[in-house]
Amino acid sequence: MARKNVIPFGPQHPVLPEPIHFDLVTEDEKIVDALPSISYVHRGLERLIEKRDFVDFVHVADRICGLCSFMHCLGYCQAIEEIMKIEVPERSLYLRSIWAELSRIHSHIFWFGAAADAFGFESLFMQSLRLREVVLDIFEKTTGARVILGVCKVGGVRRDIETEALKEIVNRLNSLKVQLDELSAVFMNDYSIKHRLVGVGYISREDAYTLGCVGPMARASGLAMDMRTLGYAAYKYLEVEPMVESSGDCYARCLVRIRETFHSIDLIRQAVGKIPEGPVDLKVKGTPNGEYFSRVEQPRGEVIHYVKGNGSKFLQRFRVRVPTFSNIPAMIKVLKGSEVADVPNIILTLDPCISCTER
C-alpha cells in the first residue's frame, strides 16, 4: 500500500485565481480524499442588509459577483417585488431577460477562456476573451457600465433600450455566433482537449441528484434542471429548452456550456422579436413585509435569494444560496479517485465562483 500524502491546492493557484483551498489526500497519483475550505474573502454582505435600506441594497446585490452581477440583482429585485405585490411592466421583464442572457453568454465565453488556459491552450484563451469583448461593449452601450451593470431596480429597470439598438444587438450577436461556431468547433473536436476532458470527472445521474448539483453540472449528468423553465422575468413568453447531456464527464459539461451559449443568443433574438412597447419602471411605494424565495438560473446554476422584511425600510434577513456552494459536495465526490493532473480541469469544469460563495 502506498503512503498517503497531502497536497495543498489553492487558495492561490495558476488555473484558478479564486481563493478556494483543497487538501488533496493522495496515494501515488490517485486522489483518495479532498477536504475543501472556503471563507478567504468573506465580506458579510448578508449582514449589511440591516444597515442599508431595501432600495439601496440593490447596489450591494449587484456587487455580490462580477460575472453574474445582473442575475443577483434580478433575483433580489424579484423577491422584493413579489413581497410587495408589484406588477412590473412587461417591457422591463423582457429587458431583464435580454441582459440576463447577455450575462450568461459573457460568463460562458469567459469560462471557455479560463478552461483553455487550464489546458495550456493559450491562443484559444486569447481568442475567447476577444469574443467576450463584444458582449461587454453591448453592456456598455446599453447600461453605461461593463461589468457591474446597475440597471435593475425594484419595480423595473433603470434604462430602456431603443428598438434600433435592440436590432443592432441581434446583428452583433449574429456575427458573434459565426465566430463562436469556429471557437466551439475547436472545443468539441480538438484532439488534445478531448484527451483532457472525455471520461474525466464523471458523476452519475443519481449522484448528481442526491448531492444537489445545479446548473451545467446537473445538466451534463442528464438532469433537466433549468430554473428558466419556471418562467420568471420574460422566460414565460420565450421557448426555453434545458440543454442536457448524458455522459456526466468534463467534456459533457463543456458541451452543455457551448450549447447554452448558442441557446442564449437564440433567446435574445426571440425576446427582441416579442418585446412590447411601454414603460420600463414603476414608482415603488411602501415597504416590504413578508418573505420570499426567489429562484434564478445563473450561468453556474440555480441561485436562491431569500428575503424577509418586517414592514420597515430595513429588511430583517437576506440570504443567498449560490450555485457553487451546492456544487461543492459533488466536486469532492468527483475529485475522489481522479488523477492529480486532472484536478485543475475538474475544478474548472464546475466553474466555481468563490466571490459568489463568500457573499
Next chain:
Amino acid sequence: MRLFTMTKIVTKNLLSGPATLMYPKKKRSFTPITRGRVEVDIDKCIFCGMCSRRCPTYAIKVTKNCKEWQIDRLKCCTCNLCVEICPVKCLSMENQYSPALTQAEKPEAIYTVRRETEASGTSDHQVK
C-alpha cells in the same frame, strides 16, 4: 482536417493586427451613457442635500451654510442615483473616469466645490 481547425482564425489574426488599442496613441472612446464620474454645476445647486441622503455609499457631503458640495471619488460607486434625484438637475454623469490615485494621493480623491457668496462674485471655486 481537424488538425487545422484554428488555421483560419490564426491567419485572420495575423493579417488583421492587434485586437487591443495602442493605448497612449489611441485613447479609448466611451459611450455617451458610460458612468464615469459625477460632476456638479455649483451655480445651479440649491444645496438641498437630496443627493447626499440618497447616496448608497455616503460619498456626498453637502454643507448649506458655507455652500459647499463634496464627493469622495473613491467611495462613489457611480450608481447614478444622485443624478436621477437632483431636483434642479445640477448633477451630471460624465463619461470619463476620475483619474487613478496612489495611496499617498488618497486625500485628493475628495473633491470639493464651493460657491462664492454673491457679494464677492458668483464664480465657482474648486478646493482640493
